[in-house]
Amino acid sequence: MKVNRHRFPRALPFLLAALTWAESSDAAMRDVEVKLRLTPQAASSFALLALECVQREYPNKPGHVINDESDILSPRALHPAFYGCYDWHSAVHGHWMLVRLLRLYPGLPEGDAIRRVLDENITADNIRAEVAYFDQPNRKSFERTYGWAWLLKLAAELHTWDDPDGGRWSANLSPLTRAIVGRYMDFLPRQTYPIRTGVHPNTAFGIAFAWDYAHAVGNVGLREILVERSMAYYGADATYPAAWEPGGEDFFSPSLMEADLMRRVMRPAQFTKWFDRFLPDLASGESEGIPEPAIVADRTDPKIVHLDGLNLSRAWCMIGIAMSLPQDHASRAMLFDSAMRHAQAALAYVSSGHYEGEHWLASFAVYLLSRVE
Numbered sequence: 001m002k003v004n005r006h007r008f009p010r011a012l013p014f015l016l017a018a019l020t021w022a023e024s025s026d027a028a029m030r031d032v033e034v035k036l037r038l039t040p041q042a043a044s045s046f047a048l049l050a051l052e053c054v055q056r057e058y059p060n061k062p063g064h065v066i067n068d069e070s071d072i073l074s075p076r077a078l079h080p081a082f083y084g085c086y087d088w089h090s091a092v093h094g095h096w097m098l099v100r101l102l103r104l105y106p107g108l109p110e111g112d113a114i115r116r117v118l119d120e121n122i123t124a125d126n127i128r129a130e131v132a133y134f135d136q137p138n139r140k141s142f143e144r145t146y147g148w149a150w151l152l153k154l155a156a157e158l159h160t161w162d163d164p165d166g167g168r169w170s171a172n173l174s175p176l177t178r179a180i181v182g183r184y185m186d187f188l189p190r191q192t193y194p195i196r197t198g199v200h201p202n203t204a205f206g207i208a209f210a211w212d213y214a215h216a217v218g219n220v221g222l223r224e225i226l227v228e229r230s231m232a233y234y235g236a237d238a239t240y241p242a243a244w245e246p247g248g249e250d251f252f253s254p255s256l257m258e259a260d261l262m263r264r265v266m267r268p269a270q271f272t273k274w275f276d277r278f279l280p281d282l283a284s285g286e287s288e289g290i291p292e293p294a295i296v297a298d299r300t301d302p303k304i305v306h307l308d309g310l311n312l313s314r315a316w317c318m319i320g321i322a323m324s325l326p327q328d329h330a331s332r333a334m335l336f337d338s339a340m341r342h343a344q345a346a347l348a349y350v351s352s353g354h355y356e357g358e359h360w361l362a363s364f365a366v367y368l369l370s371r372v373e
Helices: 012-016 040-053 088-104 111-121 124-135 146-159 164-190 203-217 220-234 254-265 268-278 306-324 332-347 361-369
Strands: 019-023 032-036
Touching (some): 040 088, 040 111, 040 361, 088 146, 088 164, 088 361, 111 164, 124 164, 164 203, 306 332
Antiparallel strands (some): 019 032
16 A cells, blocks of 8 residues: 555654643642553554555565575565565564554544455465464574564454454464464473563563463463563562663663563562662662663664664653552652653654654554553
């Protein structure tokens, strides 16, 4: 689908219309909280970005191990469902975003186009082919765990959607969902150490989204493994060197992503004690501990533009962390303030005119703007 670029005002005020400040409705709360919401106008613009790329086969960066000559195939032949958006994981979270937007705004002008694309891509035959790809030799680490996490996020979105088409797509996706769940349950007990990177293999992110899935569908066995591994990997962490962040191609903050996971798997009081020990400079409420938005020097560079994603993911992590802390916690207001500044730094550039960022950043923006606690 060809995007009408006139639908994408690039001025900052357009996307900032999606952001509102509000005092808490809780009379006992005196902190100012950031309320992020997704406007219908922004939702349409984000939908158009995904519609442009989920069926765009090239350019493409396959993470493909060639077993023999028969494996020399086009992206669409290898991945008939998730061949677009430059790489497999971006195609997956592009599909998640389309489902999410249609759930939030059933009357979205792009709704018919979204349903048509999902009908064409998430078919039973296409998903069987995706499962067959994972089952071939030398596929054990394919998309581990970033792509796995987004696949489960898509599965959870479809599973919890009361919509006839959504139910059909959920059923079609289920063999791949089961395969990914099985991979999590097989791999994590064998992964001795977490991967503390700011890019795709980040273990904390992979577990956090898998936990969301397990919680949404009631998969107790998966959730137990995820909680046990989270505590084993991160439960004793203290005095994390967050000042060393960010790396030059990060789209995650390893420290904030870890804290965003631990708020899920710990009780609130337990999490607060852990957080104060883990990031003491930030927990103290001193301004020196609050991260500043990352500077993105070149949005035509596929690695440097990752930093726009970092600003968006930092924002959603800080909001989740702040909402999990006591209302009188010293860092709470500063976390909300920093989250707003990070969101402002990135949202205007989701639609930049450069495919290097446009094929994936909207998914991060939609997750930030439509978070459900």
